[in-house]
Amino acid sequence: MHKKYSISGKGFISFVKDIIIWDLSGGVIYQLFLCGLVLIMMLGVYAYFLQFNSGLSVTNMSDIVSWGFYIANFTFLVGVAAAAVMLILPAYVFKDRDLHKVVIIGEVVAVGALIMCLLFILVDLGNPLKAWHLVPGIGILNWPSSLLSWDIIVLNGYLALNSFIPFYIVYSHYHNRVPDKKKYLPFVFISIFWAFAIHMVTAFLYEGLPARAFWNNPLMGPRFLASAFAAGPALISVVLGAIHSFTEFNIESRVFRKLRLIIVISAIINLVMLFSEIFKEFYTPTHHSRSAIYLFFGLDGYDALVHWIWTGISMNIIGTVILMLNPGRKNPLINLPAAVLLFFGIWIEKGMGLIIPGFIPSPLGEIVDYTPSWVEISIAFGILSFGILVVTLLVKPALIIEQQFEKQEEMATQLIHT
Amino acid sequence: MDVFKNRLKEKPFGRRAFLKRFAMAAALSSSASATGCIGLLQNDDRFQLKWKEYFKNNYRLMTPQEKEETVERLERLAQIEKHVDIQMSSKSPVDGVLFGYAFNLTRCEGFMECVTACVKENNLDRQTHTQYIRIFEMEPGGMSPETGDGKYFHEVPVDHHFYMGVQCFHCENAPCVRACPTKATWKEPDGIVVVDYDWCIGCRYCMAACPYYGRRFNWGAPKVPNNEMTQKQHYLGNRIRPKGTMEKCTFCVQRTRAGRLPACVEACPTGARVFGNLLDPDSEIRFVLKHKKVFRLKEDLATDPKFWYFVD
Ligand code: SF4
Ligand code: SF4
Numbered sequence: 265m266h267k268k269y270s271i272s273g274k275g276f277i278s279f280v281k282d283i284i285i286w287d288l289s290g291g292v293i294y295q296l297f298l299c300g301l302v303l304i305m306m307l308g309v310y311a312y313f314l315q316f317n318s319g320l321s322v323t324n325m326s327d328i329v330s331w332g333f334y335i336a337n338f339t340f341l342v343g344v345a346a347a348a349v350m351l352i353l354p355a356y357v358f359k360d361r362d363l364h365k366v367v368i369i370g371e372v373v374a375v376g377a378l379i380m381c382l383l384f385i386l387v388d389l390g391n392p393l394k395a396w397h398l399v400p401g402i403g404i405l406n407w408p409s410s411l412l413s414w415d416i417i418v419l420n421g422y423l424a425l426n427s428f429i430p431f432y433i434v435y436s437h438y439h440n441r442v443p444d445k446k447k448y449l450p451f452v453f454i455s456i457f458w459a460f461a462i463h464m465v466t467a468f469l470y471e472g473l474p475a476r477a478f479w480n481n482p483l484m485g486p487r488f489l490a491s492a493f494a495a496g497p498a499l500i501s502v503v504l505g506a507i508h509s510f511t512e513f514n515i516e517s518r519v520f521r522k523l524r525l526i527i528v529i530s531a532i533i534n535l536v537m538l539f540s541e542i543f544k545e546f547y548t549p550t551h552h553s554r555s556a557i558y559l560f561f562g563l564d565g566y567d568a569l570v571h572w573i574w575t576g577i578s579m580n581i582i583g584t585v586i587l588m589l590n591p592g593r594k595n596p597l598i599n600l601p602a603a604v605l606l607f608f609g610i611w612i613e614k615g616m617g618l619i620i621p622g623f624i625p626s627p628l629g630e631i632v633d634y635t636p637s638w639v640e641i642s643i644a645f646g647i648l649s650f651g652i653l654v655v656t657l658l659v660k661p662a663l664i665i666e667q668q669f670e671k672q673e674e675m676a677t678q679l680i681h682t
Numbered sequence: 683m684d685v686f687k688n689r690l691k692e693k694p695f696g697r698r699a700f701l702k703r704f705a706m707a708a709a710l711s712s713s714a715s716a717t718g719c720i721g722l723l724q725n726d727d728r729f730q731l732k733w734k735e736y737f738k739n740n741y742r743l744m745t746p747q748e749k750e751e752t753v754e755r756l757e758r759l760a761q762i763e764k765h766v767d768i769q770m771s772s773k774s775p776v777d778g779v780l781f782g783y784a785f786n787l788t789r790c791e792g793f794m795e796c797v798t799a800c801v802k803e804n805n806l807d808r809q810t811h812t813q814y815i816r817i818f819e820m821e822p823g824g825m826s827p828e829t830g831d832g833k834y835f836h837e838v839p840v841d842h843h844f845y846m847g848v849q850c851f852h853c854e855n856a857p858c859v860r861a862c863p864t865k866a867t868w869k870e871p872d873g874i875v876v877v878d879y880d881w882c883i884g885c886r887y888c889m890a891a892c893p894y895y896g897r898r899f900n901w902g903a904p905k906v907p908n909n910e911m912t913q914k915q916h917y918l919g920n921r922i923r924p925k926g927t928m929e930k931c932t933f934c935v936q937r938t939r940a941g942r943l944p945a946c947v948e949a950c951p952t953g954a955r956v957f958g959n960l961l962d963p964d965s966e967i968r969f970v971l972k973h974k975k976v977f978r979l980k981e982d983l984a985t986d987p988k989f990w991y992f993v994d
Pocket of ligand 2: 861867877883885927
């Protein structure tokens with residue numbers, strides 16, 4: 265290990281100090297990467313400033329399409345957040361050693377995704393200064409009646425769980441202690457169930473609205489799970505690939521192989537369910553199929569989503585097929601572009617392709633198009649950059665500490681043997 | 683006895699409030715004359731009012747005293763910020779009243795007098811042309827507004843067409859109410875579904891949940907010229923809404939709780955609109971429900987709207 269990444273002392277203060285120092289030190293490319301993220305964030309902050317002052321009228325949302333790009337991204341990122349469970353489950357329950365080494369990266373990606381989710385909800389509020397009305401005690405949380413109140417609870421809970429577990433482990437390793445399983449394993453198991461909960465509840469948010477036939481579909485929850493368990497591990501593979509290629513940390517190819525398997529299975533299940541939905545909408549098109557017709561073919565000359573959804577589905581299918589054929593048998597990094605393709609395919613499908621058509625046509629049959637305004641796009645990219653920044657700044661120190669701990673352990677075992 | 687007790691309870695509050703107001707006014711005028719700087723003081727006053735407004739409770743949880751206070755603050759703020767004198771009420775529902783509405787499809791000729799009256803009465807945003815009521819021009823052969831034209835702009839009535847008005851239907855089993863994460867929208871005992879504009883956080887989940895397009899959102903700050911403003915307002919009704927909050931038809935709560943008809947009913951030149959107390963067996967609405975063949979929109983959703991359509 266490089267000299268500059270050495271642990272300087274004990275206690276919480278030196279822990280934080282070391283993390284900051286490690287985060288800020290790095291090569292030119294790393295620094296440029298951070299600066300780029302900060303620049304995009306600043307654009308986002310500026311756009312939000314405009315939105316805050318003049319209201320949501322600077323977006324392209326309307327009384328008919330009343331949720332747009334923000335909620336679309338929110339919905340998709342919930343999926344990414346829950347994907348950590350696809351590493352946690354094998355790592356802790358089936359005691360998979362390879363995945364255990366990278367499980368922390370999954371958890372950090374989840375933290376980043378959750379922070380982005382909560383920010384997307386916040387920027388979508390018309391009256392963000394009154395957000396405290398949601399806090400039980402000082403405000404009123406309409407639980408259990410409102411599904412949105414459920415969602416707020418499960419998202420925050422999952423964020424707490426996924427922050428606590430890795431923090432505890434890394435903090436113990438920093439002090440060269442073996443973390444006490446009794447203290448964190450119960451939370452690991454809770455977090456596994458919780459990951460399913462954040463999916464199902466977010467799906468129920470839409471599924472529970474008879475007013476919107478396009479969403480009022482019992483397959484919504486299961487499809488959420490399947491697509492997330494494809495998109496999430498796909499993203500984690502890409503992150504691992506980046507760590508493997510751009511840093512001195514080595515990720516074993518066995519990890520990529522296992523992730524590929526998870527992705528392929530989930531993606532196939534997702535496609536089967538998509539096919540079942542398409543069959544229902546188009547074999548006997550009813551009035552309730554008008555949203556789907558709008559999405560896939562356009563309605564009365566309005567077709568803003570048509571090219572999105574076909575691009576999304578093509579990327580989805582191509583990505584799945586490539587990963588199935590597995591050209592990267594020898595070098596798993598070759599599979600990564602396919603993972604990227606699949607990830608963005610699901611992003612389109614689970615984001616814009618799911619949220620917008622729910623509103624079109626309106627309950628009174630009116631059709632309008634929606635494309636995000638530059639303010640919406642800037643704010644969204646600002647939030648995404650912030651998420652990437654959070655993940656970067658958390659993953660880096662975590663990996664350093666983990667590696668140093670491993671080395672210490674190795675040395676200790678060697679000592680015992682000699 | 684109970685009445686007497688209540689009075690005893692109320693009285694000191696009333697007096698205290700009065701004294702407080704008196705003291706405030708006295709302090710205000712004396713210091714204003716001392717410094718000679720009314721502008722600054724007014725600003726200070728405004729800040730205090732806004733501060734209290736920001737931290738106030740959900741309307742449903744307020745005591746009658748608190749309701750009175752917030753209404754007063756809002757009146758003061760309208761004076762300071764917009765220079766208009768408004769009279770805001772916080773009148774509670776009347777016992778034994780459940781409001782219902784019926785729409786005569788034979789009579790309506792699509793003049794949209796109701797829309798104009800509603801916009802005026804309810805201080806709807808003139809900039810984005812918000813309207814609670816929509817009139818659909820329908821071709822014979824269907825009863826769903828989905829098949830109609832909601833944007834017609836020509837002389838009416840057109841031969842062989844009929845007209846269908848839609849607005850919030852004040853569902854008994856309202857999906858919008860169930861959806862709201864902060865309980866900022868609810869059904870009042872007299873059946874009106876209202877929004878506390880100051881408690882709403884603007885998440886728009888209720889809007890997604892409404893199967894009738896009954897809700898409107900303030901995407902920006904609503905604009906109503908002072909000389910066109912209806913000054914008799916109700917906290918839950920036609921007061922000017924803050925930016926970023928939800929609003930909707932309230933059956934003109936400011937009028938109907940005072941015993942008047944909603945503005946749309948009053949304005950309709952053909953008498954197509956019927957409004958009244960569903961609990962009163964002699965009301966016109968009960969007559970319609972008893973003697974006409976009525977139907978409601980999307981009955982399959984079990985929302986149980988208190989808005990019926992009928993033909994003569
Ligand atoms: S019509 Fe819509 S807004 Fe009105 S009460 Fe019913 S669900 Fe709520
Ligand atoms: S927009 Fe307002 S009234 Fe509607 S659900 Fe959200 S907080 Fe409730």
